[in-house]
Amino acid sequence: MKTSVYNDKGLDKYLPVISKRHSLYEKKIAELTDGHKWDLSDSANAYLFYGLHKYPDKWVFREWAPHADEIFLIGDFNNWQPQADYALIPTYNGNWEIELALSALQHGMLYKLWVKWSDGAGERIPAYSRRVVQDEVSKIFSAQVWDTSNYEWKHTQPKQPSSPLIYETHIGMAGEKEGVSTYNEFRKNILPYIASMGYNTIQMMAIQEHPYYGSFGYQVANFFAPSSRFGTPEELKELIDTAHKYKISVVLDIVHSHSVRNETDGLSRFDGSFDLYFHEGERGMHPVWNSRLFNYGKNEVVSFLLSNCKYWLDEFKFDGFRFDGVTSMMYYDHGIGKNFTDYSLYYDGTQDEDAITYLTLANKLIHEVNPNAFTIAEDVSGMPGLASSIANMGIGFDYRMAMGISDYWIKLLKEKTDEEWHVGDMFYELTNKRKEEKTISYVESHDQAMVGDKTVIFRLIDSQMYTDMNVYQRNLNVDRGLSLHKMIRLVTLATAGNGYLTFMGNEFGHPEWIDFPREGNDWSYQYARRQWSLLKDQNLRYRFLAEFEKEMLRVVKKYRIFSQKPFVIVQSTVDQVLIFKRNNLVFVFNFNPTKSFTDYGFEIDKGKYKIVLDSDNTQFDGFNRIDDNYEYSTQLINKKNLLKLYIPARSAFVLHKTS
Incomplete structure (x- = not known):
């Protein structure tokens, strides 16, 4: 029986295009290695x-x-x-x-x-x-001129995590002071916190040198230079080395999708020509980012970028990369304003096959230099095969970001009342992923924290973040916000394909947006920092959200939930109750804002069950409406094994089958 490409019959008609793209990769790698006389990594020096x-x-x-x-x-x-x-x-x-x-x-x-x-x-x-x-x-x-002795690495690089639990970070804004934080400050103050929370991967933004601090590091000028704003190269190496001591992998948010248009401190018009590294004319300028676009069809450019990948792996021992702007790279129109609703839009000739070839080469190289490294693609288009193996004619990324999930939560919070939350749609949106690809789910990344947007906690509580987050009085809107914040993050993690990400501070509901110093805010650093003191203040409720995040990460790791796919048991749109099983855990969510349910029964494997995580526990600022020490047993009713539960309104808990 013939197997469909990427196990998707809908792609069979596009097999000639997919095969052609793979042959372009094979032709290019043969060219770069002189007919495979040496490894690709030997061509990236x-x-x-x-x-x-x-x-x-x-x-x-x-x-x-x-x-x-x-x-x-x-x-x-x-x-x-x-x-x-x-x-x-x-x-x-x-x-x-x-x-x-x-x-x-x-x-x-x-x-x-x-x-x-x-x-x-x-x-x-x-x-x-x-x-x-x-x-x-x-x-x-x-x-x-940087003439220092080589850094002596003390710790071995950790094994690739089977399921990355990623803490997305920005070194400069990681401190609480109104200024630029450093590699050393991050290593001493933030790294121990990340380890204690249970994350196994750090994703570092803004490492490649960039002239404009407010670009969040995405307007790169000097691709081989770690940003000196934060310290020395040796201090970055010590940070990464210390992360490895904690068995934490460190992923670089690498920018190969474009470059700053600056000439005196960038690559643009480097030798007087406009097309040395970039395309000529309009094709060489990004219409939205106002930056230069690489010509991936030139061997010298491919060599420059591949060498850049190898440099960060070899010199700094990064454990992988998150490739930014992959959609922009793969399409001539950069995917701007485009809804990818049909497979034909991936194979209609508007794709930059030189860029696709480069991305495939980059994945080949990275895994050749370090077989333990892993790569993540940021792509909003849903290009099939992006996170499929090169051997299967894919582009070779290990993971893709499940970017539609954060969009789903924003849309839900903006457009629907609590009573209109449809748990069937929710489960579909959270689990709708290509079966052959591994994905990273997230509620929000740095994008949702930027000025002009709102984080989830701000959409839930808004200005009452500033007045009603104390532990001495209850506020109905704040109670609602904290409950939903916990539930949204838990259901996203519990349904994630293969990994999970959060941006620095969002796990405890950091109250303010990110706004880097600029003329419009009088070059202030007030909103380009993280207020860790809020988390430590026992008089405030932020700490409960962090404690819940820590505990849910512990639970999913202990019970290895990513080893199996989620299986839905109940998705009642009337009750707004969602129950699903994953590995040996049962996840129970009641999104109903007002109605609790007594003896809510559903069919499940025969046995005894105990609660291992409860969003309503007072440990997480809940109301303690459930006895977490109670052992639930299935009942045989009409030849079915039923589990009957009390499910409080706007709460979630996780059961473990003990026998």
Whole structure:
């Protein structure tokens, strides 16, 4: 019997296109490895060739700039003037090189390139710079000579988690102070908290150097430079090393979908040409992001990006990547304003097959460099095969973000009253995933926390977050908000395909949006931080949400719920009761805002059951309407094993079959 591609008969008619794309990948990998004479990872060593390198007897600097007429190193060492002694020599294939005595450069010196072309000249930061810093007064960025001994790694990298429980982080806004937090502060203050909560993966945003802090790190200029705003490369390595001590994997939120359009501190018009790394004309500019778009059809660009992946794996021991903007990469129209309602929209010729080839190569390389690494795709289009294996003609990501789930919760909270919540639709939306792919579910990421949007807790409680979150008095709206916050997160985690994500602070209902310093807010850091003191304040109710998050993570790990798919038992739209089984746990949700149910019966496996998690427990600021120590037994009624429960309004609990 013939097997359908990706086990989906609906894709059979598109098999020729899928096969063609896979053949483009096979052709490109053969080209890059000279007919498979070496591994792909051996073709991704550009970072070891280009840039500034120190040898026992000299410094060597190399750059690729085929359209340049002259290139000079300028910096602290020659008063920032182009001089013959610092002129690069053209070698081959557009490469330039200079050798300098060891005494010519010292640790900490600033430098750039002065590049001359046929009709102009300009300062440029080398494309492979590993250290870029900004002058505090002039705000100008420069490359920096970084001559330090290699960091000595102390801890082995953890095994890939079978089910990633991801804490999405931003180093700079991780502290409570109104300013930029550091790698060291994160390592000392935030990392122990993440470990204590039970997350097994950290996703780091804004690591690649970016000129504008408010871009959240998505307007990258210097792809090989860890952001110096937060500290030194060694301090980032120590952070990652310490995470590994806690058996926590660290994933880099890598940006290969576009680059900042800046010329003096980015890659745009690097050697006077507009198409060195990017497409020419309109195709080379993103219509919404106002940034430059890579030409994935050029081998030099592919080499640059693949080398970038290998660099972060080898030099910093990241355990994988979350690829940003994958939808934008895969479609000529970047998926803007497009509803992907038909399979034809994935195979109609409007896809950038060079980009798809690059993404497949990147996944091949990453797993070749570190077979234990894992990759996550951010794609809103639902491209089939994105998280299918390359051997099965897929693009090769290990996971895709289940991005429709956060959209579902926002739509529900904005458009429906509590009485209109349809648990059948809810279960469908939370479990509607491609069967052959692994997915990461989340209620909200950093996107929902940005200024102009609202987090779930803010949609639930709004301004009463500021006045009624104390433990000394009850408020009906706050009680509702906290109950639903716990239930929404639990049902999302319990129905997740293969993993779960939350953005830093959202687990305890951080009360404010994110707004980076900008002219419109007088360059304030007030909303570019996390107020951890709210979590620690015993007079406030935030701590109960964090405690519930911690306990639900403990439960899903202990009982290994991701080893099986959720199986629905009850989805009563009238009662607003949702009950489903997963592995050896039974999840019970009553979204009814006013009605509790006594002796609510449903058929289940014969045995005894005990509650292992209860959102209504006073430990989580609930009302303790259930005896969590009671052991429930099935009853044989009309030849059916029924379990009868008391299910309080607006609550959820989890049962474990004990016998």
